[in-house]
Amino acid sequence: MKRIAALILLASLSTSAFALEPFVVSDIRIEGLSRISAGTVFNYLSINKGDRLTNEEAQQAIRALYNTKFFSDVELERDGSILVVKVVERPSIAKLTIRGNNDIKTDDLKKGLKDIGLTEGETFDRLAIDRVQQELIRQYYNRGKYNVSVIPHVTELDRNRVSIDIEIREGKVAKVKEVNIVGNTAFTDKEIEKDFETGTTNWLSWYSKNDQYSQDKLSGDLKKLQSYYMDRGYADFGLDSSQVTIAPDKRAMYITADVVQGDIYHISDTHLLGQLILPEDTLRKLVFVKNGDLFSRRAIEATSDSIKALLANIGYAFAKVNSVPKLDKDKHTVDVTWYIQPGPRVYVRRVIFQGNTRTEDDVLRREMRQLEGSWYSQAAIDRSKIRLQQLGFFKTVTIDKQVVPGSDDEVDLTVKVEEQSAGSLTFGVGYSQYSGIILSSSVSQNNFLGTGDRFSVSAERSDYLTQINAGYYNPFLTENGVGIGYNATFSRADYSNLGSQYASYSNSTKSFSTTLGIPVTDFDRISGSLGIGSTKINTYEGYTPQPLVDYINALGHQTIHSWTGSLSWVHDTRNSYWAPTHGGQLTATVSTALPGSTVQYWIFNGEANHYWPIGKGFVLYVDGKVAYGDTYGNQKYANTTSDYTPAGGGNAQVGYKAGQTVAFPFWMNFYAGGVTDVRGFQDNTLGPRVCAGVDTNGAPIKAQSNGYCPNSTYSYAQPVGGAFKVLGTTELYLPLPFLKDINTARVSLFVDVGQAYTNLQSFKFGGLDASAGISLHWQAPIGPLIISLGFPFRTQPGDSQYLERIQFTFGSQF
The missing domain is CATH 3.10.20.310 (membrane protein fhac)
Structure with missing residues (x-):
């Protein structure tokens, strides 16, 4: 009117x-x-x-x-x-207020109103009020709330202005009470509906919302219903009708779908027609159905997609592959023909970057495997996207193609990125009965000044430890991706007051190293480093575990100088830096103290992990690590520790003898246990433990089965680590229906297995400790937060005092 x-x-x-x-x-x-x-x-x-x-x-x-x-x-x-x-x-809108909305955020509602021209500061049109009501009601209908009412109130103000107050009465959600599929005899309702988003109430409905009706969800479910049959041979399946009935109180929904199953069909023949471009034998390898197979629309569509992908990799970016099934209803067979239209072969004119406000264009361009001026390749574009995601600088990466106006053989690529924090500023304050107050801080930036260079500085201070570390790495010293880095470390630790938590000795370490990295393939990289360092170690008679005292006495040096070198290889196929869902990483590193060092030794570190998506948002992660070290050459101990008189007047032969081959240095030992290792156990507490001091006969005190040390300075044996370490982790990442961005948070169930051993010969499967639990990785407002709840279910004698159920770390990002 x-x-x-x-x-x-x-x-x-x-x-x-x-x-x-x-x-x-x-x-x-x-x-x-x-x-x-x-x-x-x-x-x-x-x-x-x-x-x-x-x-x-x-x-x-x-x-x-x-x-x-x-x-x-x-x-x-x-x-x-x-x-x-x-x-x-017309009056202007001075104020727009929405009240009564609990299910939908006010900002989301206002965004919908803005799209139809109703927002503060705009001209008020009374005809828009009807559209406002319809828009808000539509949004609530999509949430399953069919008894919602929207009541707008318009108040005239001075200076030709109005105030709009929209009152919403949401009502209750209409629940799906029944889903009926009429006409299906080949399968059970449970089989058909297992992947439906719409269903009746169950114990997971509180977060999945499956029992809330939505037209969009129902449309998707009906397509799944059709696909279910047509992927299992029912080529002439039909959906006769679907009805949705709502109860008078608008609180209950009843859904009925009438289907016509039809008959089961098999493939009789397949054909490839059109402009094939490639030899037919090559394309035939991509045909996923053969004569006699059960008809499957999924396999037929996969064939079309595979042929299009292959053509897209050689420049045919807009190829069309249409499948035409021909049904013989008498014989119940299907003859399938794929018509191939490659279209013009195109090349990429320009690559345009958008959204990188901090990161320089060159940092993105050097990761691109699709080059300007070359033939279009979908494989190169997909690889470029993964390489950009692996940088860890971006929350999202999308690459779109646009036809160049006036040309049918040129496209431009637009690479859109959403930057995220690539650096962290972490502060830690803690207290332990063993180490007192612990202060730590670190600054790291994986995208230093937008150049892609990595820079970090960290410091930690506690009653027993002072440590400073600084590092810098330029991954593209040359255009070919040769990188160079530098790292300097200073630490001073005194564990003598920490009781049975650590081996009681002190050390002071200074080191500097430089690293050169060389790319071998898109997935492989080798790197080598050279460095120099020195470590001064002080042991304490009667307090330090006897084998450590004997080692230093026999070596004849408190200050150990080292010339170090290392060589490593990394094979990385992960699809993302922060939250991978498929792919994995293989690493192998050999490092050594070169000839001329006080102690000549070598160390091998290896790791293999992989991610598998297993459907419905679940991701399986398996990781294995091994580390081993030993000495080499013909180095001998210079002194003997057997000529001193132990406490009690005994004269037992203990320690290392002069002329004996030098053993692997204990300060390089591997430790197990902790929040990043075998969760559920305190840091570095798994593995060999030794009592301090000697008995009255001058022999080392032996720990009892529960780890207790009789007549020792400390009641319990002290962890000393070992030259061999093995770890294994299996983790199942769970989908969070209310959280679509897995870069924000991930929850996983885990099983950790690991142990440190004196040497390779002492390894026993029965000696492995194991734990299981649940872990949360959350990019919280205060920074990255990791919380683990671990339950050890396999332990060794003496482990009981080192259990730690809840472990967490956090920091803040910039």
């Missing part, structure tokens, strides 16, 4: 305004403006000074001003030769 009234008003205005004879406009005067500028009116007014005004032109002018939606009334009058434009401005 309002629209009709407006049209009648427009007609009446037009009739009254144009009763005068046409005239030449000498000037234009506008009346009635308060908020809108005269320039805006002149911009929409098609009449200028000097024009001859006719009835038709006046009507067009009125329509143009009405169409701006700025005015509720427009009149044209004549004052001599002056055209007078009288307008009544």
Whole structure:
């Protein structure tokens, strides 16, 4: 009725305004403006000074001003030769309030209203109120709330303004009470509906919302229903009808789908027609059905997609492969033909980057495997996307193609990225009964100044430890991806007051190294490093575990100098840096203290892990690590520790003898246990443990089966680590239906297995410790937060005092 009234008003205005004879406009005067500028009116007014005004032109002018939606009334009058434009401005929206909404956020509702022109500061159109009600009701219908009511209240304010208050009464969600599929005899309802998003209430409905009706969800489920049958041979399956019935109270929904199963069909023959481009034998390898197979629409579509992908890899970016099945209803067979239309072969003209406000274009461009001026390749584009994701600089990466206007053989690529924090500023304050107050901080930036270089500085201070580390790495010293890095470390630790938590000795270490990295393939990289370092070790008679005292005494050096070198290889096929879902990583590193070092030794570290998506958002992760070290060459101990008189006056032969081959240095030993290792156990507490001091006969004190050390300085044996370590982890990442971005948070169930051993010969499967639990990785507002709840289910004698159920770390990002 309002629209009709407006049209009648427009007609009446037009009739009254144009009763005068046409005239030449000498000037234009506008009346009635308060908020809108005269320039805006002149911009929409098609009449200028000097024009001859006719009835038709006046009507067009009125329509143009009405169409701006700025005015509720427009009149044209004549004052001599002056055209007078009288307008009544529509009010502006001073305030827009939405209340009563709990299920949908206010910002989300306002976004929908903005799309239809209702937002603060805009001109108010009363006709838009109806559209507002319909839009809000539509959003709630999509949430399954069918008894929602939307009541708008408009209050007039001074200065031609209005305040709009929208009251929402959401009501209760309509629950799906019944889903009926009529006509299905080949399969059970449970088999068919297992992948449906719509269903009746179950114990998971509180977060899956499967029992809330949605037209979009139902449409998707009906497509799944059709696919279920057509992937299992029912080529002439049909969906006869679907009905949705709502109860009078609008609280219960009943869904019925009538299906016509049809018959089971088999493949009789397959054909490839059209412009094949490649030899037919090559394309035949991509045909996933053969004569006699059960008809499967999924396999037929996969064939089309595979042929298109192959053609896209050699430049045919817009290839079309249409499958046409021909049914023989008498024989129940299907003859399938794929018609191939490759279209023009195209090449990439330009690669454009968007969204990288901090990261330089060159950092992205050097990761691209699709080059400008070369033939289009979908494989190269997909690989480029993965390489950009592996940088860890971006939350999302998308690559779109656009046809160059006026050309059918050129495309431009637009690489859109959403940057995320690539650096962290972490502060830690803690307290332990063993180490006292612990202060730590670190600054790291994997995208230093937007160049892609990595930089880090960390410091830690506690009652027993002072440590500073600084590192820098440029991954693209050359255009070919040769990288160079530097690392410097200083640490000073005194474990003598930590009781049975650590071996009681002190050390001071200084080191510097440089690393050179060389790419071998897109997935493989080798690197080598050279360094220099020194470690000064102090042991304490009666407090330090006896084998450690004997080692230093026999070596004859408290300060150990080392020239170090290492060589490593990395094979990385992960699809993401922060939260991979498939692919894996293989690493192998051999490091050594070179000839001329105080102790010559070598160390091997190896790791293999992989991610497998196993459907419905679940991801399986398996990881294995091994580390082993030993000495080499013909180094001998210089001194003997057997000629001193132990406590009690005994003269037992203990320790290492002069001339004996030097053993693997204990300060390089591997330790197991902790939040990043075998969860559920305290850091570094698994593996060999030794008592301090000697007995009255001068022999080392032996720990009892429970780890207790009789007549020792410390009640319990001290962890000393070992030269061999093995770890294994199996983790199942769980889908979080309420969280679509896995880069924000991930929850997993884990099983950890591991142990450190004195040497390779002492390894026993029965000696492995194991734990299981649940872990949360969350990019919280305060920074990355990792919380693990671990339950050891396999332990060794003496482990009970080192259990730690809850473990967490956190920091803040910038």
